[in-house]
Amino acid sequence: MRANEKARIPRRHGNAFLLTQIGARAAQRYGERIGGIELTPAHSGLLFAIDREPGLSQQALAAKLDTAATRLVALLDDLEQRGAIERRRNPEDRRHNALHLTEAGAGLLDEVRAVAAAHERDVTAPLTEAERAQLHGLLTRIADHLGLTPGVHPGYRNYGGDCP
Amino acid sequence: MRANEKARIPRRHGNAFLLTQIGARAAQRYGERIGGIELTPAHSGLLFAIDREPGLSQQALAAKLDTAATRLVALLDDLEQRGAIERRRNPEDRRHNALHLTEAGAGLLDEVRAVAAAHERDVTAPLTEAERAQLHGLLTRIADHLGLTPGVHPGYRNYGGDCP
DNA sequence: TATTGTTATACTCTATAACTATA
DNA sequence: TATAGTTATAGAGTATAACAATA
Numbered sequence: 001m002r003a004n005e006k007a008r009i010p011r012r013h014g015n016a017f018l019l020t021q022i023g024a025r026a027a028q029r030y031g032e033r034i035g036g037i038e039l040t041p042a043h044s045g046l047l048f049a050i051d052r053e054p055g056l057s058q059q060a061l062a063a064k065l066d067t068a069a070t071r072l073v074a075l076l077d078d079l080e081q082r083g084a085i086e087r088r089r090n091p092e093d094r095r096h097n098a099l100h101l102t103e104a105g106a107g108l109l110d111e112v113r114a115v116a117a118a119h120e121r122d123v124t125a126p127l128t129e130a131e132r133a134q135l136h137g138l139l140t141r142i143a144d145h146l147g148l149t150p151g152v153h154p155g156y157r158n159y160g161g162d163c164p
Numbered sequence: 165m166r167a168n169e170k171a172r173i174p175r176r177h178g179n180a181f182l183l184t185q186i187g188a189r190a191a192q193r194y195g196e197r198i199g200g201i202e203l204t205p206a207h208s209g210l211l212f213a214i215d216r217e218p219g220l221s222q223q224a225l226a227a228k229l230d231t232a233a234t235r236l237v238a239l240l241d242d243l244e245q246r247g248a249i250e251r252r253r254n255p256e257d258r259r260h261n262a263l264h265l266t267e268a269g270a271g272l273l274d275e276v277r278a279v280a281a282a283h284e285r286d287v288t289a290p291l292t293e294a295e296r297a298q299l300h301g302l303l304t305r306i307a308d309h310l311g312l313t314p315g316v317h318p319g320y321r322n323y324g325g326d327c328p
Numbered sequence: 329t330a331t332t333g334t335t336a337t338a339c340t341c342t343a344t345a346a347c348t349a350t351a
Numbered sequence: 352t353a354t355a356g357t358t359a360t361a362g363a364g365t366a367t368a369a370c371a372a373t374a
Contacts, residue, residue: 013314014280015296016190016287018303023187024318025310026180059332068366073334087333095332095373116178123180126309127302132179135302138295139182145290146189150177154188223355232343237357251356259350259355 019142026123033115037108042075044112045153050085050099051109052151057096058087065152084108183306190287197279201272206239208276209317214249214263215273216315221260222251229320230313248272 027041034044049061058076062069076099079085084105087097101109124132148154195205213225222240226233240263243249248269251261265273288296312318 014284015299016284020187020191021312021318022307023184027184120178120180126305135179138299141290143186148185154185
């Protein structure tokens with residue numbers, strides 16, 4: 001009975017488990033790297049998002065990232081205090097803050113991009129360029145199948161489930 | 165300058181980011197599935213570990229999973245209360261508990277294996293069998309490069325970093 | 329009254345530090 | 352005193368609920 005169940009499993013350590021293991025470790029390493037410029041992964045995600053679509057309100061940005069707007073406040077406070085972003089109050093409807101990167105913020109984003117590129121090279125170090133492209137094709141299809149939004153980190157999403 | 169930095173990035177959404185995204189989502193889905201039999205991913209990991217190496221003490225098991233022994237107490241309480249495991253006190257040194265799966269625990273582990281197999285099929289649904297094998301080869305090499313212990317979920321590890 | 333942004337509260341998770349019982 | 356297991360304490364992170372300002 002147990003051997004029978006066992007036989008149904010395709011591999012000792014399946015792709016799904018490997019993906020979870022690797023994903024968690026890659027996230028942890030990215031967190032360490034991005035910590036080197038005094039940011040968290042969440043901060044870096046906001047810089048990317050604001051650069052991609054400047055002028056959004058906090059509510060609109062939260063909707064894009066599929067997270068609660070309350071979560072953004074402290075993160076944006078940090079970035080604003082650092083001079084990386086501006087909250088421009090809309091004169092026509094003074095409840096809205098339009099989010100924009102400053103000059104310094106654009107420079108900081110360049111640093112983030114450099115960190116991300118180094119991270120990318122690190123994680124895929126044992127693969128050849130052809131294998132990286134192969135992997136990218138496979139992963140893109142899985143990401144699509146799982147309904148993942150390109151560029152939106154799942155850490156922003158509102159799940160009930162356990163993190164690991 | 166910024167365009168120059170951008171050009172260094174190999175792809176819009178690199179493999180590292182995709183791995184993080186997919187890993188987090190896969191973990192979340194597994195958590196939902198395993199919740200269907202009133203367990204968390206952590207509980208299921210303990211069942212696997214105790215089955216793989218029965219008779220370990222709680223300290224020894226914690227060391228294998230690279231986590232604090234205090235973290236295991238409540239999880240083992242749950243499994244014991246459910247009749248899935250036993251803490252057998254060692255008569256020669258009565259400080260040690262030798263951990264063992266019960267008959268019921270073996271049955272529960274079979275259910276966990278079925279859930280894991282369904283999860284595996286779900287995550288890799290869009291791939292052919294040949295592609296799954298290809299992916300497995302690439303992921304195994306990356307996991308090895310990242311120093312991951314086969315079968316040990318990173319969720320048990322003691323990092324300081326952010327979870328996502 | 330409805331909406332934007334903010335602050336406050338409560339809850340979960342976990343790391344660390346006491347504590348007990350055995351040796 | 353040293354170790355295995357347990358319990359208690361404290362901290363981080365976040366989801367939810369209240370709140371103030373504006374429309």
